[in-house]
Amino acid sequence: MATVALELTLRGGEEGAGYRRYAPGDLLQGSLIVYPDADVNCKHLYARLLWHTAGRGSQYLEKISEQDLFQGTLPGNMPRSFEFEFVLPHQPWSFEGHYVSVVWKVQAQVDVAWASDPKAEMGLVVRPSSSNQ
Amino acid sequence: MQVQSNVKLSGRQGIYLGLFVGGIFACCGLVSMLPALASRQWVGVLVGGVFFLVGMGFLGYAATAYYGRVRIGSPQLTISNTNLRVGETFNVNLLHTFQRDVQLEKILIQLLFRETATYQQGTDTRTVTHNDIIENYELPGGQYQAGQMIQQAYTMQIPPDGMHTVKVRRNQLQWFVRLEAGIPKLPDYVEEYELAVLPEMAEMGN
Numbered sequence: 502m503a504t505v506a507l508e509l510t511l512r513g514g515e516e517g518a519g520y521r522r523y524a525p526g527d528l529l530q531g532s533l534i535v536y537p538d539a540d541v542n543c544k545h546l547y548a549r550l551l552w553h554t555a556g557r558g559s560q561y562l563e564k565i566s567e568q569d570l571f572q573g574t575l576p577g578n579m580p581r582s583f584e585f586e587f588v589l590p591h592q593p594w595s596f597e598g599h600y601v602s603v604v605w606k607v608q609a610q611v612d613v614a615w616a617s618d619p620k621a622e623m624g625l626v627v628r629p630s631s632s633n634q
Numbered sequence: 635m636q637v638q639s640n641v642k643l644s645g646r647q648g649i650y651l652g653l654f655v656g657g658i659f660a661c662c663g664l665v666s667m668l669p670a671l672a673s674r675q676w677v678g679v680l681v682g683g684v685f686f687l688v689g690m691g692f693l694g695y696a697a698t699a700y701y702g703r704v705r706i707g708s709p710q711l712t713i714s715n716t717n718l719r720v721g722e723t724f725n726v727n728l729l730h731t732f733q734r735d736v737q738l739e740k741i742l743i744q745l746l747f748r749e750t751a752t753y754q755q756g757t758d759t760r761t762v763t764h765n766d767i768i769e770n771y772e773l774p775g776g777q778y779q780a781g782q783m784i785q786q787a788y789t790m791q792i793p794p795d796g797m798h799t800v801k802v803r804r805n806q807l808q809w810f811v812r813l814e815a816g817i818p819k820l821p822d823y824v825e826e827y828e829l830a831v832l833p834e835m836a837e838m839g840n
Contacts, residue, residue, distance in 0.1 A: 556749075556805075557753055557762055558751030558752050558753050558804045559752065559753050559754060559804040559805075561802040561805050591833055591834075592800075593798070593833065596807065598764070598797075598807070600751040600762055600763075600764050601751050601805045601807055603797075603800065629835050
């Protein structure tokens with residue numbers, strides 16, 4: 502069975518300590534590089550922008566946007582790059598609390614027929630900077 | 635300055651809960667105890683009696699909480715704006731005339747940020763809350779006489795690095811102005827007023 506490696510890269514915003522920070526309403530651009538080690542019949546290649554709660558409470562997840570980047574056969578040993586972009590909504594802002602946190606992510610998923618779907622995720626911070634006051 | 639009407643959330647909830655739970659337990663206790671007593675089934679009397687006593691305990695709590703509220707009266711808390719932005723300042727005015735002589739341990743006015751998380755544990759649904767006291771003002775306790783008036787004004791601020799209000803299924807982030815008065819030997823008088831904090835930054839000077 503073919504394996505597919507995914508590499509997500511985000512652009513725009515500001516570089517933080519291990520994450521990228523965007524202001525609400527910003528344009529988030531990114532690229533996804535797909536490395537299949539054999540031919541893969543890709544039903545869909547999704548890039549998603551989503552946020553969810555984390556912490557003690559049951560998780561609430563909201564998908565903000567989804568782009569279908571590719572449908573067809575990904576040839577083996579042939580890396581391919583795909584571009585995507587999302588406009589970030591104005592809320593909720595990223596937050597880390599005692600019991601409740603708000604986490605933003607970009608998720609990539611290869612929808613492969615009759616096999617588990619390879620996924621990659623990258624966190625980001627959505628919050629206006631204090632200097633925007 | 636815009637004066638908003640306030641949304642009272644808690645305070646009376648303890649009284650209503652005490653009345654509801656106490657009423658159910660006391661009624662169940664009586665219903666099972668009286669027939670058992672008539673037929674001299676002492677186990678039934680014992681079980682019904684325990685239910686009845688638990689119910690009376692809840693009713694007693696509700697009665698003391700209600701009595702405490704009657705002793706204090708209804709303090710008027712006016713908030714200049716209950717639709718706020720992150721970093722925005724607002725004014726809180728406390729105005730109250732005591733109707734009766736009352737001894738108070740303290741009066742607190744607080745700006746609170748509350749996280750509420752609900753989760754499933756087995757078949758139980760549990761809710762936990764965490765309060766962050768952002769600002770705290772305390773009026774001294776002591777003997778307040780009937781007719782005595784207190785009037786205090788406070789300026790509070792949603793911190794510029796704070797979070798806006800979020801309410802989604804099983805997870806909530808909320809802001810409150812909380813008024814608490816401690817009465818010796820009685821449950822505290824507590825009123826909370828929810829603030830809606832919008833996902834916007836206040837401009838400098840607001």
